[in-house]
Amino acid sequence: MPQATFRISRGDSATHSEFKDYAVEISEGMVVLDAVHLVQMVHAPDLAARWNCKAGKCGSCSAEINGMPRLMCMTRLSDLDLSVPVKIEPMKTFRRIKDLVTDVSWNFRVKEKIKKFKPRPADNADGTWNMAQRDVDRVQEFRKCIECFLCQDVCHVLRDHQKHDEFIGPRFIMWNAALEMHPLDTDDRLKELKDDNGLGYCNITKCCTKVCPEHIAITDNAIIPMKERVVDRYYDPLGWLWSKATGT
């Protein structure tokens, strides 16, 4: 059986960590998570790694493989260069708990602050609403998000500039977009997006779109449309005049 070496970051804090090499036997069809499980089984039973569905749907096994944020369960060994050690690190944007496990609870606290869905009164007597299919499709794309937080991890505003207190990251700009674009929603989140949630920090690197395992066009379909809505309200005097004149 061929072997491959996995260079895994071990430690329990940002400052106390080291890389350790583990050689394991590999076979056809294996993914990185399989290799991590083999390492746990053969070499390091105390290696901490979070995982659940092993099908790219739970978003638990997020890590950085050869420097790129990816799901371990969706990264095939056949797509990696196994002639050199495969580097596996925890997500850098979040506090490390142990080895490959990070504390992503910051994301849930951010989500709690965003205004909830507030639908208009029901359209029909039976309490249901009417929506055009194309409007459903538009926001449905954002519902594919599995909250793996790889987009948050790769975003340099959080990763390198650590603006966790001023910027909510691509995941939650997209969450705002899903609510703002929803034809039934009546609430308004643009002021918060601009002033409190740091939409202007995004400089459109598209790294979030690049790493999304669900292939959501985060930048083109969520972030830029939100930036444009902010422009409508705060940076477009002629548009404002036009809206006033036409009542649109």
Place this chain on the structure above:
Amino acid sequence: MADSKALPPPTPFLKTSRTDAWWIPSLLTFLGLGFFLVYGTWAILVGKNYTYGPYISPLYGLELWGDSPHALFGARPGFWPAWLPFTPGIFIAWAPAGFRFTCYYYRGAYYKAFWADPVACTVGEPRSSYLGENWFPLVMQNVHRYFLYFALALMLVLAYDAVESTQFEDGFGLGVGSLLTMMNVVLIGGYTFGCHALRHLLGGRADSLPVGFKGACYDGVSACNRNHMKWAWASLFGVLFVDMYVRSCAMGFIPDLRIF
């Protein structure tokens, strides 16, 4: 919120665990945009050899004032200071230049290639401070939709130039320059009609997407938008290529080949 002391320190400049050739896209962007910037500036400031027969370089259309037969209002205007070198391109070039400078795609590309902010995803940055597009000067990028209005108007001019490129001295005809001018209209059209701001203004701004003709326009713009990067580069080099062709013909380096 997040305890920054518990987070790893920022990655040093150009450091990364990536093993792929992450520097190539930014290097190509740097070279591509850098070349266009240098060549385009020279081509506009030089102020000559920008027409040949029925062709006009796209860097000079719409020619408001100038010495060529394409000029709308005749030769150099009287208000132009005598001490200032005159070039017809200066009256129009700012509009497509501003449109591209404030374009969402180009912004992301040149922030990476020219400002290393970051050079590539997960690669360390040179600066610890970061303001994003929140404050001056980058908050001015929000003017993009105003440049879009000019760019849409210039699409009509480019289409007119494409028709004009078939009007030779001996009547209707088709030359390689005519085909290149038409190709230029298609490429710039693909780029302009895929603009994020246009997509927003055509219906993206509403919670209920448009239907009917407006809906079809929105879908068309969305289709172009999905390949905005490819249209951006193709149209940029299209402009360069047509300018070089017209210039080479005008300077006698190559003959213009007539198809009929």
